[in-house]
Every structure is written in C-alpha cells, then in structure tokens.
Amino acid sequence: MQTSVDTPRGLSGRRRAWHWAVRAAMYLSAGATCALALGLIGYILWRGVPGLSWEFLTTQESILKGTDGILPAIQNTLYVILVTLVIVLPLGVGAAVYLTEYATNRRLTGAIEFATETLAGIPSILYALVGMLVFCQFCDLGTTLLAGSLTLVIMTLPTIIRTTQESLKAVPAGYREGAAGLGAGRWHMIRTIVLPCALDGIVTGCILAVGRIVGESAVLIFTAGMSTSMQNFFGSGGLVKSSGATLTVALYVYAKERYKYDNAFSVAVVLLALTLLINLAAGAAGKRAKREEER
C-alpha cells in the first residue's frame, strides 16, 4: 500500500485546508530566505566584481602611482589571523585539556564552562572597549595590530576552549581505559591518544576562530587602527608597532569615510570568497573527522 504525503485523502476538509496553508507558508519562508541570500550575494558580485583586478589585490593606495589596491589590508588580515592563532591555540587547548582531563572540582569546571559560554555571547564592541583600555592604553601597546590580535585572542578563546572541550569529551572512554590499563600516565595518555583523536575538533575550532577574526570590525577599529597604507606595516616600530586595517575594517573605511563604494564592494567580494573558503575548509575538516570515526 502506498501512502502519499502530498494528497492527504483521509483528512477532513478543514484539516486539508490547514495542511495546504502550512505547506504554502513553509515554501514561502524558504523561498524568501533563499531569495534574500542570493540577492545579497548577487548584488555584491554585481557591484564588486568589475572593480577586481590583479592590480587591486597586489598594490596599495598611492596617489603618485595612481594605484588603489588592498594589499595592506590582506597583509594585515593574515598577520592578525596568524598572531591571534599562535597565542590563542596553546592557551585555549591548554585550558580545555585542564578542564576536561585534570580538573576534579565539578562545580568549578561547571562555573568556568558557564563563564566561557557567556563570554562567547558578548557583543564584540565590549571586547573592543576592554581591549582598547587594557592593551592599547594600560599595556601601552598603542593602536597596533598586536593589540588587536590580543583582543581577538580574548574574544576567540571561548570558541577554542568550547570546541576543544567538546572534541576531548568525544574521545571514547575506552581509549583512556586502554591506555591506563597498559600503565600510561595521564599526560602520556593525553599526548599520545587523546589529543591526536581530538585534533579534528581543534582544527574545526581554529577555522571557526578564523571566521570570527576575518569578520570582526569593531574590535579592530578600536584597537588596531584604520590605516590602509603599507608604511605602517613595515614602519619604524617593526611588526610589534605596526597598525592598520584588516579587510573588514578597510571595507568600513572605504564605505564610511572615503565614499569609495566600488572599492568597498570589491573588498566585500574578497571577503565573501574568503568566508566561502573557510566554510568549505570547516566542512571538509568535519567530514574527515566523521570518516575517521566510521572507519
């Protein structure tokens, strides 16, 4: 016997009408969502792609040379990503390992986990304010990419801790028992079994963090500056003192301060491509993790 979802013959007239109404509403919302996303992307591409060129990606703004590129912004973005990850990874992974593997006080770890979860939900402008006061002024780093990265470290720390903790908890208890049963000490077990198993989760956390870094503007406007020139990068203070705008900030600068909307849209296309790339990478990492489990 075949039952059809499309034609609910057994239903009364009223219920059938309700059935169709709900279906129509669902199709409508799904269609609206798709149209919105596609429209947005299409508009950005339509406005941004014409301005894209090899020159745009590889030069900096120069009135003398007549170039108008975003190389400094790309450089700043990579710098921020790198510095943030280098600091946040050992910190976050270490904290997660401590919380899941060593800490014995359930109530304390519960409180810390609650705190990290709360931190993850705080609006970034608050991080920006704190970063500016603590790193730029109190620590006297000034408005630099380093201060920006440090602020981003605090902002992405909860993400790294959460994802690492989740993947550590997902390591089968059997592995730990097996290692302990062979006489492995706790750190040896973590180093040889637990962390390698959790690697995929940590990578996923990294990608999520990179996503947040790339998308962040408020924090960096407050702490890392808005310069779109190369000079500040290789300036007198070296890498520690360099300041400048990342791609997202550059977009803001082009749009709100210089009214170069075409440039802003081209940056938007670059950001869109970057986001897509990060999402694909996250998806691939997730898939690999799953395959690993099923194997």
Added chain:
Amino acid sequence: MNRVFYDGELARLDELVQRMGAQVLAALDGAVAAGSDPDRELADRVIAGDTEIDRMEREIEQLCVTLLLRQQPVAGDLRRVSTSLKLVTDLERIGDHAADIAEIVRTLNAPLAAPLAEMLGIARAMVESALRAAADQNLEGAHATIQRDDEVDGAFCRLKDGFIRQVAAGSGDADAILDGLMIGKYAERIGDHAVNICEWVICRGTGLYHDLRIM
C-alpha cells in the same frame, strides 16, 4: 520468577518418569498375575505393552536432551535432568524383564511356586519404593530400598539351592527348573535395577554416585 516454561518442562519430566514407572509396575503386576493364575492372554498383553514402555523411555530421553540443549541446566537442574536420563534406562530394563517373565509364564501350565512369587513380590515392592523415593526425592527411602536388595539376593540363593537339591535328587522337571531359575534371575535383576534407580535418586540429591563426587 524468571523460568516459567523451564520449570514447567522440568515438572513434566518428573511426571513422565512417574508415569513410565507406573506403566512398568503394571507390567510387573501383569506378569506375576499371569504366572500365579496362568493366563496366556494377560501374558501376551504384558509382552505387547513393552513397546509402550520403550516409547515412553524415548520420550523422556528426548525431553532430557532438549532440556540440555535449550536450557543448559546447571546445579540441581543439571542433576535432575542427567539422573533422569540414566534412571529411565534402568526403568526400561525392568519393563523388559517383566516382558521376559511374561514370555516364560505364557508357556507354563502350573502356577508359580511360592518362593518365586515371594521373590517377585519383594522385587516389585523395591521398584515401587524406588519410584516413590524418586517422586519425593526421599534419600532415606532410597537408602532403605537399597538395603532390601539383600532380601532378594538371599531369596535367589535359597531358590537356587532348592533347584540344585531337586537336580541332585533327580526329582523335578528340567523345564520347570530352568524356567524357575530364569524367572528368579529376572527377579534378582529387577531388584538390582531398583537399586540403580535409588542410586540415581541419591545422586540427584547429593551429586554423589557410590560415594564418588561426579556432580
């Protein structure tokens, strides 16, 4: 209680053994009656009845093997099933001997001699008390039954001596003497099988067979 079906099957096993025991006792009674008051037809019925006893034995054996296979009995259950499996063999032998006696009796013209009838009576009483001990798991009753085997053995010796004297004196009919000796021997064997049954009853209770721990 986790074992409604299993316990039911075990109860059925005991019941089948008792029913077969009753059948064997009836065969024995028939053989003795056919001898005391020569009755060829009764003797024939006893002989024919032996196939039913054999069938009952096989039914019990099959039930035991099925229980071993399906329930893998342990402890008291294991002893119950495995001793039942052994016990029915002795029971079946007793049935055979009853038929054997009936075979001889149907050729006789005179009633059985008094010592023979007495011997058969003791052997029958032993079988009956062995079966009762099995039904009640009464170890004392089983021991008491085993003690009675001496009576049968003694009676057989006296019977044999009587026949020897008859032969020595040249009196008596050779056929009758041989038949009597055969029936006496069967009665003596029936006593032995009753003892065996009692030994399995004891084994079921204690795990000991001839004082040796086998279970």
Added chain:
Amino acid sequence: MNPTILEAKDLDLYYGQTQALKKVNIQIPEREITALIGPSGCGKSTFLRTIDRMNDLVAGVRVEGEMLYRGENVYAPGVDVTWLRRKIGMVFQKANPFPMSIYDNIAYGPRIHGVRKKAELDALVEKSLRGAALWDEVRDRLKKSALGLSGGQQQRLCIARALAVQPDVLLMDESTSALDPGSTMRIEDLMTELKKEYTVVIVTHNMQQAARISDNCAFFLLGELVEYGSTEILFSHPADKRTEDYIAGRFG
C-alpha cells in the same frame, strides 16, 4: 590448585557512601582461569578493577583491606601503578584499539615502559600477535589502521596489546560479550592457551562461558563473595542456595 598469586584480604570498597565490596576474601591461583560471576551491580567488575587499581581513575573510591599480588599489597603506599599495570594487564568489554596502526597499538605499552629499539619492538609485536592468535591474519598489514579489523580481531588485538608488556596476570572484563559465537570461541580457546603462561581472571555474564573455560568460579552478590570453588562443583552442586538460584536463572 596451583599456588596463590592474588589474594584479597577483608577487602572493602566504597563509592562515596555506598559500599560496593564487603569483606571479600579470596585466593586466586596462578596459571588457572578464575571466573567472577554474579548479577549486574554485584561488585564483580569492581573487584576485577581493584586488582590492577583501575578504580583509581574513578573519583570518590576508597579501598580498605588488602589486595595481595605475590604477597605484596598493591594498595600499600609507594606502589608504582605503572609497574603494577605492567604486571597485571586488562582487556575490556568493548574492544578498544587505539586509532593508530596495528603495530603502534601493540608497541604502545612497551614504549611506555621504555622499549625504544626497533628490532626489539618488532620482535615483541610479532610475539604478542602470535600469542593472541592474530599474527597470521594481520602480518601483511601491520601498518594499517587497527580500526579496520573485525570485532573479534579487534578484541584479540587488545589481548595482544596487553600481552606485549609481558604481564603476569590478565584481567578480562566481559571481553567476549559483544562478539559473535565464532569469535567468542576463538577467544575462549585463546584463554585456555594463555593459562599455560598467565593467570587469567575473567568477569562474565555468560554462565555457559564460565562453566566452559574457568577452573575456579566465584559468585558475587550485593558486594559479597557468596561462594568460591572449583567450577565443576559450583555448577553441579553449589553449596549456597543463592548460587544455585543465580546460575539456574531463578533471579538476576
């Protein structure tokens, strides 16, 4: 009965407020298979885990009394747990090969205990796999992931991994409960082979398995050791009514 290798003396174990083992006294002989049976939660697994102190991993566990291994109390202060677990190996209910190659799985234990030379490791890996009757099946794929083996093979791999540290005693916690009859039989055969060299202590819910392979059998109920003795006697003529009721399936 062989000389005693493991002996519990008035062993009590508490999980916080609840007492999981009550004054357990038992002597486990060398190079024999001893089975621990009893209903779920009776303490048999807990007892097994007190032998190599795997209970240390559980928070809130307190042990009183003594667990003697070759006359030494494993709960005495200063006992090196790494050394203890090298001497007393454990195989778990669910096969738990590490997500690495077959070779690295076997070499994991020896590496903890300081074996570094490749030749030495190679020899140990082969010997252990042969000991667990797995060598012929995996000799050509030692570098492949251990997770690609079948369930029964994985469990034998775990046995091989435990053997690689050259233990004295092998503890097996329901190690065949997740396997099909064929794999179970192979591991049971392996156990009877292993008892020539090792002392084997198993926990099992499978009464037939305990009856088939163990030399001695201990019945636990509510944290108490109710009855302990030769398997043949325990399964044909148990002394305690509770033992009989349990093994005959009247409760539990």
